[in-house]
Amino acid sequence: MLSIDITDRKIKLVRGVHAGNKIRVQDADMRELTLGMVSNGYITDVPMVAAELNDIIKTKGITEKDAIVSITSSSIVYKEMTLPKPKSIKNTAAIEAMIQANMGVSNEFNISYTIAGEAEDEEKNKLIKIIATACPQRLVxxxxxxxxxxxxSLKAVNISNNSVTRLIVNIPKMSERMPMLLIQIDQGFLNMNLYEDNQIVFSRYFNIDPSDYDNAPDFVVRAVYDNLFRMIQFIKSRKGSKPLKEIMFYGDTGNFIELSNAISSFNVPVHVLAAPSTVITMTEIDFTQYANAIGAIYRRNKDLEHINLLEATSAKESKGMNGYLMALAGACVGAAALVGAITIGIAAVDGSIRGQITEVQNQIQAPALQADLKVVNDRETMLSGFQTYIENAGSTSTLFNYMPKVQSYVYDKIKAPMEEVKSEYNIDLDVYGFEMVDYTVSVTFMGQSNGDPTPIPAAYVEKLTNDIKTTYGDAYFQNITYTGFEKVNTSLAAKYLDIVKDGSKYDTIFKYTVTMNVRPGSDEENANTISLDLNGDQGAAEEVTE
Structure with missing residues (x-):
């Protein structure tokens, strides 16, 4: 049997057999996938993924034709629920219908489930505990x-958490380490499964992305901590919950030391899932990487574990008209049982609701809840104050217009004195660098002169100060300084510039930097007037005249 585990990033193939109570792994291999070939579990490039699989099969000389695949996607919905027990737990159509109604999903979803136990309601009606998944049929x-x-020949499509569960429940004495949280580590997701009494009772899938953690190299470690913290809080909130005995990692566990250090504050023993005595490998493999594929080889309990997505009603209907008619016939045969199950369900729900009403009323009157409601009321009052502030601060958009908007407008003002300076001193002068941040402007000039250019920066600054004005007659720029004056004789710079003494009227190159502030209110086009009344008097406006 070929067991294949496919994620967005990797294909992992195991060739093995289930003999007695052991799995014999005869061969295994892995391929990295180019991003985009599989997207959130969906096969987006069938030929390319097929080529990768064929390459493994040909390279390994594999002749088996039967295969199982384990899949993962955030599109798969997980839910723990309690349902009325039908007359026969083999009545999968009735159970699927109740799960579908409970989860509120359409017929386009493929329903799989595991029966995790039985219970009774207050009226002694039989109930079953279900761990259910709803997977889009088009994904399958x-x-x-x-x-x-x-x-x-594809024999089964399993969701990966169900595959690894087959491994966990078949490991001797593993139940002694429960409640246990098993976490699959991947560069793109985390999958957390909670086990109690040697069965899975809860499962959650989390997408992770480096951009959520500032692209930090240890983003996976951070994601594990954040999601594990939330998961532990959830576990503690479950009715009748017990403290975790162990946290176990598998998958990409190369940074296990960092992971264990990061979550040490939870005070729960941490280990890596190791190969059990029930798995015999005849080739050298990293067991934690292949745990899903190995687990899928175990035979399932067909009465309790309805985890093969190819056997679900939606899968049978998707195969065409013949499959649809067969499913319809099966539904007709089970109609009476389905109606009976629904009748029991209604009675159970009615009794449960009556009890819940009394319980909720008592909770509402509880002092702790009343104290919480007072906190909410106080915070709503605070929020109202914030809203008043937001409304009064509406004029901030006008304040924004008070700043100079267009750098090209400022740039033109800076260049205006240059022509007069060039003509007066018979030089060549141009802008070499320009930077503007808020009101602060920094400009670097470079020029050529015949003789000493030392007076040039002071002459330029004087004209910039005296000649460049706002509409209201004030200096457009203020706090003007110049620094970094340098001059170089062209004979020394000839190898860098196309200037030579005999071929140019200039013999000196010079450079300097001018730093200045644009006077607030200088953007005449956008900031002629501004309302400075933040107390709600919208009628008052002052003209900005500096």
């Missing part, structure tokens, strides 16, 4: 097309 269809393209 993509894998059917992929394996048809390769020529392999």
């Amino acid at each position: 269809d993509g894998y059917v097309r992929l394996f048809s393209h390769i020529g392999l």
